[in-house]
Amino acid sequence: MSPAIGSDEPRPSVDAATSGASLALDLLAASRDEPGRPGAGVRDLLARAGVAGAEAEAVVESVRESQLRGARLRRRANELEALFSTARELVRLQDVDEVLGRLVERAHHLMGTDVTYLSEVENVRGDLRVRHSVGTVTPGFRDLAVPAGVGLASLVAGTREPAWVARYETMTEVGHDDRIDAAVRAEGLVSFLGVPLAVGDEVLGALFACNRFGYDYTPDDVLLLSAFADHAAAVLHTARALAERAAAVVRAEEAYRELERHLAATELASGIHEELTSAAMSGGTVVDLVVTLSQRLGRRVWALDDQARLLDGGGELPSRPVLRDAVGRSQLSGHAELVEAREHRWLVVAIVGADRVLGSIVAEAGSGPDDSVLRRALERAAQVAALVSFKRDAVIALRAERRARWLLAVVDGADDVLSAEVEPSLRAMTPEACAVVDVLERDVADAAFVAAGAVGENGVVARRDHRVIVAWSVTDPVAETERLRRLLADRLHESALTAVVCTGLGGWADLGPAVERATADLRFLHPLGIEAATVPSDSLAPYHALTSGEPTAVIRFVDELLGPILAWDERRGTALFDTLAGFFDDGESRHAVARRLRIHPNTVQQRLDRIRSLLVGDWDDSEFRFRVQAAARLERLRRSLRDAHPAG
Template identity: 70%
Template sequence: MAGSELTASELAREVLAASRAEPGQSDAGVGGILERSGMSASDAGEVIASVRESQLLNARLRRRAAEVEALFSTARELVRLQDVDDVLKRLVERAHELMGTDVTYLSEVENDAGDLRVRHSAGTVTPEFRDLLVPAGFGLASKVASTREPAWVARYQQMSETPHDPRIDAAVEAEGLVSFLGVPLAVGDEVLGALFACNRFGYEYTPEEILLLSAFADHAAAVLHTARALAERAAATARAEEAYRELERHLAATERASGIHEELTSAVMSGATVVDLVSTVARRLERKVWALDEDGRALHRDGTLPPRRAIRDAMEASQASGHAESFEARGSHWILVAILGADRIVGAIIAEGSGSKGSGDIDDVDQRTLERAGHVAALVSFKREAASALRAERRARWLLKVIDDGDSDSASDDGVEFSAPIIGCAVIDLRDRDVADAASMAAAAVAEDGFVAHRDHRLIIAWTTGDAVAQSERVRRILADRLREQALTAVARSPVTGTAGLAGAVERATADLGFLPALGIEATTVSSDLFAPYHSLAAADPESATRFVGDLLGAVLSWDERRGTALFETLACFFDSGESRQAVAEKMHIHKNTVQQRLQRVHALLQGEWDDSEFRFRVQAAVRLESLRRVIRDARTPSSSG
């Protein structure tokens, strides 16, 4: 035994070599060496325990060295960060190698809802798992993200802490995974994703494995955070550059708009009209621009405009929004801004969305320019309307004074120039509409052709030119359209014997207007002359019957008075005899040929068509009134003389 015993130095070398081996190796060899050295069994047991402890410690140190090297390698790549996807891929691969698990993968938060999608993986065999989306609130990944703490499960199918998703369970089953360890990718209070290590068998993960995977997760979080910071910085730089370019464009646009505004202001100061303003805008914008009236009609003709309905809709939309409105019509892009008065649309400016600049769209600068032009045009319109309103008010006062006093001279102190004689009048029933507003519209429509005033719920128009009935119907239609009341009714009378006869003509037209509803007549203009027979029969004016008879039979009565003939008596007998010439001859004891000659003379003297039943009715009414007057006069003559 003594010859086989080891020396102390040999024993030390053997024990030291055994302590450096992997855990579980060389236990039998160390025991044999110790037995040969003559060491007691108890001492040998202590030495073997120390060797085993040393083996575990050395193995742990070697593993930690490898982990530290892997982490340092990842840190170096992080510093030299170029391709984020490449860095994350290698980080997952290193974690996979050091963890020694079957599968390792990284999931990143994809949206604000908190859904996580697998971005990189190692050890996977199914393509569905490599692009797996885990909805927020489901699976182990959501638990890791919500708690910001590591989480693990030895058997995934038995996990009950978080809800399962059928699609996720199917992907896990297809991949054959059983146990999971997940750690969060967090920077500050923000969770960017989760890093997972998985096995295809049941497994309880150790604290060392959790710490190692967490270290890799910290690096992955740093990579994602840095990448996002760089992306945000690049985006911020791009936004700053775009803001600078936008500022340059804004300054140029401001200078251009200021120039246009100065030109528009100068045009207004020189008395320019809305059409002049539009010409200026068209030249500066290098586009076709039109001025429209309140009904959407062009104030000047040059090109084709959109349909009237589309224009009216855009005008109403612009009035509601206070800005220009864009719309498509007839294959073109248009922009329109309403010209607003105090309480209504007084017109509009419309531009076609194509010009020499080669763009079919109108940019913000052009839109603001049109809106500014609309404001300036509104001032021009307001100034014009104010002057028109003052003039219309003076003319209305003058007209009412003439109607009340019957003399234009008494109204001359209103400063109204009156030269043309009044030849007709009209009264329009407004049916409870805004009388003042309607009077303003009517005054604009009548213009220099007459005078307009309002009294109660009616408009009064005194015409100085034109056909009173036709002119009145034109104004009535304009009011009906703008007031949206198609049932407006008017009565016109012509001729009128100057200012002296105006009051009577207006009174008669007003009476006729009140008679129309009983006849079911509305939405038209009626000539007061149609009611002449009824005026003479029912009027309170004592002269009305005399005027009616004189207007129709004056020529016949004058002929009888000058020549001593009996044309009137023959005509009266003709009507009383049922228009039989033979009966007239018998009653008057004259020859039938004489009757024929007298009637021919009557026809020649009366101005009218005997085939017109209305004319024949009026002549008969006039004849009967004159006959009645003569009967009453002859009956009173004896008593008067006595």
């Protein structure tokens, strides 16, 4: 209680009160100074105020604690201001690198360390790379990469806990790496404090504060750096989320554009398919389909047959082997295949039947990326073309089968039975030639089908045994038969096909004997080694009477008579056979033979003497001379046919 008025107790003087207030203000000012020893100044103040001993020490300790508490509060205020500044920048996040750079700078300033840097996880293995640093002096450290499993950074990222070392070279908690150790030595760093940058279960990197001297980091250091690390993690996480969102938006926009393109392509392809189907139903051909396709697509389109030959028109296309290879790939894949040659691009799609390729469609692909609309349109066109081909083939096969039965009936002399089955124009046609093609052991039904399509309205085709029979009404039957033979050889993959043509037919009545003669000629040619050729039957006419039902009879006939001469020429390289053949051709005149062969008449006589000595028989016997002459002509025929039609 305050003394009562009028009390006898002494009242303090005004100077004493003033002195006490001044002391309090001085002590309060001292408590606001930076932490350190209060010094003699505080003790002097206390001594002047008459305070000493234990009471003075208590006041000094209180001032020291007040200084520490004030310093801590000021530091905390600075830290909070820095964190709030970072938070404000995070809200206005524009440039991730700039925000992270400022964050590292603030951490460096508040931590007061020599170096502060941020490492970011850069791949799924967990490798880290320095992204931002402050206080570094070596370029190598500013872009330092730390493989997963080594270094303090891997320890922090792996444990998701703060870690520090007072001296890096003595660290044993995790493995060292020579390259990283060299970078640390070059930078002069000794002590490290690292804290993780983590969001949920994901570690994004680590934030480090380092000194170039040994230092034991305090809990306050860990807490402060962790606060900055949390902000850095938020920045990285937000940046990644924004990047993923932007990528998702781009993907969504691209998907929408792709959907639009797909819908447009589907609409166009459906329209083309409807037009193609309509053309097919109205009796259009594959060429008609290609014309429709070309008009709708606005580019050149071609139709090819099963041998990659143009069905109509012309244009610059890849070579037939390249086209056939692309058709084969399309047959296997079921899709259009791209072909590039001579700086041009084409799309090729096979027209596939039940068991073989019926043809193909080729379209210009342009110079840009492949067009999905074109692919889809071509593939649908190929399906429609296959239906058109099936329909056409069915009609052709039915008509060809009917005509073939009638043709065989004509050959066998029983055509009256089937005459009603064929069109009147066929019966009215006058065949001028016939041809018989030996297809050996190949598919004669397929050969007859191909031949019927090739002959068309110029003749009639049938098959018997392993041969194709054709009754022609053409200007040049030999040339047309050779063209047909080559087509069949290409289709059947058999180059040794042989054909015989009989010309000069006067009508259907002559067909049977002509076919029989051509068939006999084929048997006659085979033992002579003649193949892969078309031979006119007229060239064999003089020897028909010599042929028998046995195919090898002609060869045996020649070898029995002229074998010694032919063997002599082969062993000695002489020309006895040429001399003998010329002797018969020139009316048995030695001088004429000498002029023909450009040798002396005496040489001719010597050769004739050698021939007479080699042949067994009487030269005065006319039958023997006829046989020798016939054998010589047969051998000359064989040689001329071989020269004109070499095998293969």
